[in-house]
Amino acid sequence: MERISVLLLVVIVLTIALAIHGCSSGGGSKRPIGTGTGTGTGTGTGTGTGTGGPNEFVYVWVITGGSATAAELDAVKANIQGLSDGLYGVAHGQQHIAHLTIKNNGATSECHVATPVDRVASGTLGGGTWARCVPGGADGKYIECGGLVDHYTFAHEHGHKEYELAGGVLAEEYSGASGCPCVISTGAAGGLMQYCDDGNHETSWCPNSCWKAIMDQTSMTHTTGDYPAVGAGPTTTVVIEP
Ligand SMILES: [Zn+2]
Ligand SMILES: [Zn+2]
Numbered sequence: 001m002e003r004i005s006v007l008l009l010v011v012i013v014l015t016i017a018l019a020i021h022g023c024s025s026g027g028g029s030k031r032p033i034g035t036g037t038g039t040g041t042g043t044g045t046g047t048g049t050g051t052g053g054p055n056e057f058v059y060v061w062v063i064t065g066g067s068a069t070a071a072e073l074d075a076v077k078a079n080i081q082g083l084s085d086g087l088y089g090v091a092h093g094q095q096h097i098a099h100l101t102i103k104n105n106g107a108t109s110e111c112h113v114a115t116p117v118d119r120v121a122s123g124t125l126g127g128g129t130w131a132r133c134v135p136g137g138a139d140g141k142y143i144e145c146g147g148l149v150d151h152y153t154f155a156h157e158h159g160h161k162e163y164e165l166a167g168g169v170l171a172e173e174y175s176g177a178s179g180c181p182c183v184i185s186t187g188a189a190g191g192l193m194q195y196c197d198d199g200n201h202e203t204s205w206c207p208n209s210c211w212k213a214i215m216d217q218t219s220m221t222h223t224t225g226d227y228p229a230v231g232a233g234p235t236t237t238v239v240i241e242p
C-alpha cells in the first residue's frame with residue numbers, strides 16, 4: 001500500500017513535470033506574465049534567395065496627385081517589362097524587377113517609383129526634366145518619372161537610387177557634350193546602355209566607376225571591358241491597385 005502510494009506520487013509528479021514542460025515548449029496562452037528589462041548584443045550572418053532578394057526588386061509605383069484612368073494604368077503596366085529588361089541587360093542578367101504594384105492616387109511614402117498624375121501618359125516629367133531621384137519613399141530614395149519613362153532614363157535613376165551611382169542623387173557623369181559611356185551619362189554626352197567600369201570610366205566625374213560602386217555593394221560581378229549581350233530577363237509580375 002505504501003509502495004503503491006509512493007509510486008503513485010512519482011507518477012503524479014512526473015505527469016505534472018511533463019505538463020509544465022509541455023506548456024513552455026508549446027508557448028501561447030499559458031506563458032507567465034511578467035515585466036523586465038535587459039540589454040544584449042549579437043552578430044549574425046546569413047544567405048538567402050528568392051523574391052525580394054538583393055537585385056530582385058519588389059517595387060511599389062504610385063500615381064500621385066489624383067487618379068489615372070484604367071487605360072493609362074494599363075499603359076504604365078505595359079511599359080514595365082522593358083524597364084526590367086533594361087536593368088537586366090546593363091547588369092549582365094544579374095538584376096531585374098521581380099514584382100511591381102501600381103497604386104493609383106498613392107502616397108510617395110510607400111513608393112519606390114512615383115509619377116505625378118499629369119505625367120502618367122508621358123515619358124518625362126516635363127519642364128525640361130526627364131526624371132529624377134528624390135530623397136524619401138519606402139526605402140530612402142525614390143524615382144520620380146513619367147509613366148511611360150524609357151528604359152535608359154529609368155536605369156539612370158535606378159542607379160542613383162539603388163547604388164548611389166556617381167556618388168549620390170545629385171552627382172552625374174555628364175556635362176555639356178562629354179560624359180562617361182554609361183547610363184549615368186546622357187545620350188547627348190556619349191552615354192551608353194551599360195555601367196562604366198574601371199577601363200572606360202572618366203574619374204573627373206567621381207572616384208568610382210559604376211561597376212566599382214556596384215560590386216562594392218552587391219554580389220554582382222563584372223569583368224573590366226567585358227560587356228556580354230543578354231536577352232530579355234525574367235517576367236515581371238505587375239499588379240494594378242486602382
Ligand atoms: Zn542623374
Ligand atoms: Zn558610370
Ligand SMILES: [Zn+2]
Pocket residue numbers: 173180181182196197200201202205208209210
Ligand atoms: Zn563613369
